[in-house]
Amino acid sequence: MKTILKTTDLCKNFKGQMAVNNVSLNIQRNSVYGLLGPNGAGKSTTLKMITGILRPTSGSIEFDGHPWQRGDLTQIGALIETPPLYENLTAYENLKVRTTMLGLPDNRIDEVLHIVRLTDTGKKRAGQFSLGMKQRLGIAIALLNNPQLLILDEPTNGLDPVGIEELRELIRSFPAKGITVILSSHILSEVQQIADHVGIIAGGVLGYENELRNGENLEQLFMDVVKRHHKEV
């Protein structure tokens, strides 16, 4: 099964506004898929439907060859918009709440803290973390259940250049570990450096989807799609 996730004519209507309009995505297993689009394009809304946070108005989602069902969330890890943190708990404690909830062994906590390089925050509470640290903890939470599919909504938000480079390396390492990544971004260079496949969305419409070839002029593609579909938000 080469395709891990497929959406067909996915739509989300918010009080008459088509935030997502007939979006059909094809995500190949063990790849990094970059979902690009300007502010208000419908990226987060699309990702929220894939992770069961929002119910599609119409259209369908297939995961691993079958119609998406809530139980598939055991195979999906996600960080969408701001990480859901308990501000008065430490990084370890934030993860402990989740391992308990998910019935996972506690040694997974140290593993994910190590992966996101957040092992030395000790007693510091998440509310006192910098933006980048919060983002890393959010990614650690998304990784806890060893997901087959990792969904990251603008994961470099708030990260410094070193953090961005580290995260890029980290994301690039996932396909070899059997983790497929969908990440959204409005930063062209980020997607250019990280993705194998790219989808470009504007005004709720997926205007382009293809393998990202070396030396491709992503800026031109992006501008073309935006000109065709972008509506003022």
Ligand SMILES: Nc1ncnc2c1ncn2[C@@H]1O[C@H](COP(=O)(O)OP(=O)(O)OP(=O)(O)O)[C@@H](O)[C@H]1O
């Ligand atoms: N809960 C909601 N109720 C009403 N409208 C919404 C809701 N969530 C999103 N929208 C609208 O849907 C459109 C798409 O929003 P979405 O958050 O998916 O964009 P985005 O591509 O993630 O943008 P950004 O890059 O700014 O995060 C916007 O016009 C937004 O105002």
Ligand SMILES: [Mg+2]
């Ligand atoms: Mg968004």
